[in-house]
Amino acid sequence: MIWFSALVLxxxxxxVVTAIDGGWDVFWSTITNGQTAAxxxxxxxxxxxxxxxxxxMGPLIAxxxxxxRFWGKSVLEVMIDIPFALPTxxxxxxxxxxxxxxSPIGVDIANQRPAVFLAxxxxxxxxxxxxxxxxxxxxxxxxxxxxxxxxxSRLTTFRRIILPSLTPAITAGAALxxxxxxxxxxxxxxxxxxxxxxxxxxxxxILSSIENDNVAAAAAVATVLLAISLAVIVLLDLIQRRVxxxx
Amino acid sequence: xxxxxxxxxxxxxxxVALEDVNVTIPTGQLxxxxxxxxxxxxxxLRIIAGLEKADTGSVSIEGVEATHLPAQKRNxxxxxxxxxxxxHMTVAxxxxxxxxxxxxxxxxxxxxxxxxxxxVHLSQFAHRLPSQLSGGQRxxxxxxxxxxxxxxxxxxxxxxxxxxxxVRKELRDWLRRLHDDVHVTTVFVTHDQxxxxxxxxxxxxxxxxxxxxxxxxxxxxxxPANDFVMSFLGEVTHLGGVSLRPHDIELDSSPRLxxxxxxxxxxMVRIGFEVRLTVLTVDxxxxxxxxxxxxARTHGLAEGGTVWLTPAAGATVVPRMxxxx
Numbered sequence: 001m002i003w004f005s006a007l008v009l010x011x012x013x014x015x016v017v018t019a020i021d022g023g024w025d026v027f028w029s030t031i032t033n034g035q036t037a038a039x040x041x042x043x044x045x046x047x048x049x050x051x052x053x054x055x056x057m058g059p060l061i062a063x064x065x066x067x068x069r070f071w072g073k074s075v076l077e078v079m080i081d082i083p084f085a086l087p088t089x090x091x092x093x094x095x096x097x098x099x100x101x102x103s104p105i106g107v108d109i110a111n112q113r114p115a116v117f118l119a120x121x122x123x124x125x126x127x128x129x130x131x132x133x134x135x136x137x138x139x140x141x142x143x144x145x146x147x148x149x150x151x152x153s154r155l156t157t158f159r160r161i162i163l164p165s166l167t168p169a170i171t172a173g174a175a176l177x178x179x180x181x182x183x184x185x186x187x188x189x190x191x192x193x194x195x196x197x198x199x200x201x202x203x204x205x206i207l208s209s210i211e212n213d214n215v216a217a218a219a220a221v222a223t224v225l226l227a228i229s230l231a232v233i234v235l236l237d238l239i240q241r242r243v244x245x246x247x
Numbered sequence: 248x249x250x251x252x253x254x255x256x257x258x259x260x261x262x263v264a265l266e267d268v269n270v271t272i273p274t275g276q277l278x279x280x281x282x283x284x285x286x287x288x289x290x291x292l293r294i295i296a297g298l299e300k301a302d303t304g305s306v307s308i309e310g311v312e313a314t315h316l317p318a319q320k321r322n323x324x325x326x327x328x329x330x331x332x333x334x335h336m337t338v339a340x341x342x343x344x345x346x347x348x349x350x351x352x353x354x355x356x357x358x359x360x361x362x363x364x365x366x367v368h369l370s371q372f373a374h375r376l377p378s379q380l381s382g383g384q385r386x387x388x389x390x391x392x393x394x395x396x397x398x399x400x401x402x403x404x405x406x407x408x409x410x411x412x413x414v415r416k417e418l419r420d421w422l423r424r425l426h427d428d429v430h431v432t433t434v435f436v437t438h439d440q441x442x443x444x445x446x447x448x449x450x451x452x453x454x455x456x457x458x459x460x461x462x463x464x465x466x467x468x469x470x471p472a473n474d475f476v477m478s479f480l481g482e483v484t485h486l487g488g489v490s491l492r493p494h495d496i497e498l499d500s501s502p503r504l505x506x507x508x509x510x511x512x513x514x515m516v517r518i519g520f521e522v523r524l525t526v527l528t529v530d531x532x533x534x535x536x537x538x539x540x541x542x543a544r545t546h547g548l549a550e551g552g553t554v555w556l557t558p559a560a561g562a563t564v565v566p567r568m569x570x571x572x
Contacts, residue, residue, distance in 0.1 A: 142331035145298050146389075148318040149325040150345035150396055160344075164335045 012226065018219035030220040038197045039205040040221065042116065044228055046201075047181030050120040054177045055170055058128025059136075065129070066136045084126040088186025091122055096190045111193035116201060119188035120181040127180065128173030135169040164243060171240040175233050182225055249274040249400060249432040250295060255304030257290055257456075264290040266456040268304070272400075272434055272449075277426045279447035280436045283479070287456040288436045289404055295434070296402050297321045309399045324393030324431075328405040330385040332377035338388050339364065339373040345396035363391040366425070383414040387421075394429070403435035407442070419446055440480050444468065452476050469563055477565050484535040485567050486528075486556055493537040495562035498524070499555045500546045507555035510534065515550050517543075526554060 020027055030036060065077060083091060095118060100110045109115045139162065147157040185203040192199040202221055209218035250272040257265040264287045272278050280288040293299040295306055297318035305314040313321055333341050339360050346356045364370045367387040369380075377385055386406060393401060406422070407415040423446050426433055437443050443450050444464045452459040452467065452475075460472040471477035474490050484493045487508060499507065510528035517523075522543040524536045534556060538548075548554070558564055 140329070140331060142327045142329060143333065145318070146325065146327060146331040146392075147333075147344070149296055149298070149321075149323055150348070150392070151319050151322075152344075152348050153319060156348055160348075161333055 015219050015222050015226070018216060019223040021219075022216045026216060027220050027223075030217045031224050035196045035200070036205055036217075036221060039200045039202045040224060040228075042113070042200070043182055043202040043225075046113075046116050046120055047178050048232075050117060050124055050181050051174050051178045053121060054124055054128045055174050058125075058173055058177075059132050059166060059170060061129045062132040062136055066133060080126050080129055083123050084130075088123060088184070089190075091187040092119065092190040095119055095122060095187065100191060110191055111195060111199060113199055115191040115193075116188050116199055119191060120184055123184055123187050124177040124180050127177040128170060131169040131173035131176070132166055135166055139165060167240050167243045171236045175236050178232050178236075179229055182229060249309055250434070251305075251307045252291070252295065253305050255291070255294065255306070256302045257287075257294065257299070258302055263456050265294075265301070268453075268456070268458055270451055270458060270461065272432065272451075274309075274432050275430050276448040277423070277433045277435070277446060279443035279450045280434060280453055281440060281443040281447075281450050281479070282438065282453035282459075284438055286454045288438075288453045291453065292402050292404050292434060292436050295400075296323050296325045298325070322396070322399050324396065324398035324401040326386070326389050326393050326401070326403040326406050328408045330377070330382070330389050330409075332385055332389065334377060337374050337376060338369060338380070341377065341388055342391045342395050344392060349396070359395060363395055366394075366428075367391045381414075382410050383418055386410070386418065390425075394431070398431065401431050401433045403433065405436050405438070408437075415442075422446060444480070452479065454479070471563065471565055474565050474567065477563070482535070482537075485532060486534050486558060487530070487532075488567055489558065489564045490567050491558055491562050491564045493523070493535040495559045495564075496534065496536045497557045497559045498526075498536055498538055498542070498546070498548075499557075500548070500552070502555045504555070504557045507557045508532075509553065509555055512548060512550050512552050512554060515543075515548065522548070524548070526556060528556065 031040070061080070065073070065080070086094075095115075096110070098105065099107050099115065099118065101108055109118065143161060144157055147161050148154075152160070183203060184201070185207075188199075188201065189204060192201070194200045194204045202225055206218045206221050209215070209221065250270075252268060252270045252272075255265050255268040257263075268287075268291060270291075280291060282288045290299060294301050295308070297313070297316060297320075301314070305312065307313055308321060308323065333344065336344070342360045342363055343356050346359060351359075360373075361370070364373055367390055369384060369388055369391065372380060372384065372388075377388065380388065390403075390406075407418050410418065419442055422435075435446075444467075447464060449461065449463055450467055451461045454475055460467060460476045462470075467476060468480055471480065474483075477483055477490055482493050483490050484496070485491075486496060497504070502509070508528045508530065510526040510532075512524055513527045513533075514525040515522060517540065520540050522538050522540055524538065524543075526534045526536055528534060536556065546554075
């Protein structure tokens with residue numbers, strides 16, 4: 001608990017204190033400032049969208065990795081972690097060279113919103129996959145066979161037997177993926193162009209506030225992000241409980 | 248006949264799991280598939296259930312050709328060694344699963360679940376999760392779940408294999424009584440000869456992918472078709488050119504009967520009422536003999552003493568297999 005406090009709680013409290021230091025009005029005007037609000041909206045909605053994609057694709061990829069046998073599987077197994085292991089700025093460079101103005105495949109999304117989405121998608125890919133994979137490996141084949149011999153179709157077996165077992169892992173992966181999306185910086189600064197009202201995300205906004213010596217504004221934005229992250233994690237936990245109880 | 252298996256072959260890579268297996272399992276009886284681990288008995292059971300596909304051959308259940316039917320359509324109850332419980336569902340939900348996906352009316356499902364839980368003595372655990380049950384209770388729940396859909400045959404794959412000896416014995420007796428009540432055609436796989444002899448009406452002995460013998464426990468014990476069946480169902484020793492049970496050897500302290508083989512007692516161990524002897528014959532055989540304590544006393548047996556051995560009248564004797572030497 002002390003370890004947790006020193007590492008997490010005290011710094012978080014410090015941010016909140018800094019944010020409300022200048023009074024409620026300053027805090028409110030900071031975050032309702034057009035440019036800041038746009039950045040927050042963009043970041044949160046994109047992170048939500050990306051998380052939704054990951055919730056569908058992650059288990060699918062994990063399923064393929066665990067259940068299917070194919071040539072190059074072990075290579076793919078290692079590749080999955082690359083977006084996670086790569087320094088984010090390198091990821092940004094990779095994305096820029098592939099989808100930038102000089103795109104070799106003719107897809108130019110530089111300085112546009114899809115760039116933010118793509119960058120988020122790239123760096124958050126491993127989270128759900130890696131959370132679901134071990135659970136899927138642990139899952140008894142017996143249980144699926146039992147369901148089949150009781151007359152359940154493959155779809156019913158998936159929906160009523162497999163999915164409830166995976167839900168906690170999917171939820172945890174989704175929470176991580178959302179958190180990573182909200183905090184992402186390195187991978188998108190190059191490709192997105194950081195255009196105010198268009199492709200500027202909160203982490204960039206915080207940085208520019210700091211550079212302008214406006215620590216209070218940076219802390220205010222940080223506090224809003226903190227609140228949103230907390231809300232999303234609680235929400236996901238509630239969803240998980242409901243799905244698990246439905247059985 | 249309830250289950251007909253004809254000309255079944257199954258290979259896993261180079262490993263031959265089943266080789267030309269033909270078995271007929273009678274309706275309403277409790278049949279054991281008995282054999283050593285890796286002998287193919289579980290594979291046979293899984294093929295009957297549709298959980299595994301045979302390379303060649305056919306399976307019919309209750310006269311219905313089932314070779315190409317998926318597991319879902321075979322109306323077979325299957326019980327697994329490691330219970331295969333649905334962890335996130337209560338005991339009652341587990342049992343109700345098969346009925347719910349058949350979209351039976353709710354009150355009918357509830358009624359049937361209650362009935363089944365009573366049958367397996369788990370009524371008071373209906374709202375627990377499987378993780379709160381002991382191994383024996385989980386297996387009884389799995390059995391109720393399999394019985395819920397009124398299967399035409401009930402298949403159990405080493406159902407008591409993961410349980411400790413005491414629970415195993417209890418469940419074994421309980422399964423026998425349950426079968427006498429329910430009368431559904433039941434096939435169970437086991438590698439424990441005592442379990443098979445005690446519970447089953449009929450035993451199919453399977454070894455190295457082949458059926459060695461089919462018969463009642465008495466038939467198998469008294470008239471084993473070969474050395475393998477004989478040695479698998481109980482202790483075996485060799486005297487002269489034959490295999491026989493250690494308690495089926497007559498032992499004399501003088502050459503009273505014709506054809507007696509002379510030997511020296513090299514070891515003598517008393518266990519309760521019986522005395523186990525190892526006799527080294529003049530032919531160079533090492534023979535195990537079991538006699539009663541009273542018999543040993545009247546003959547004044549002791550280590551180093553000379554005795555004469557003959558197969559007892561009416562003993563089960565099988566020509567000795569070359570491989571068993």
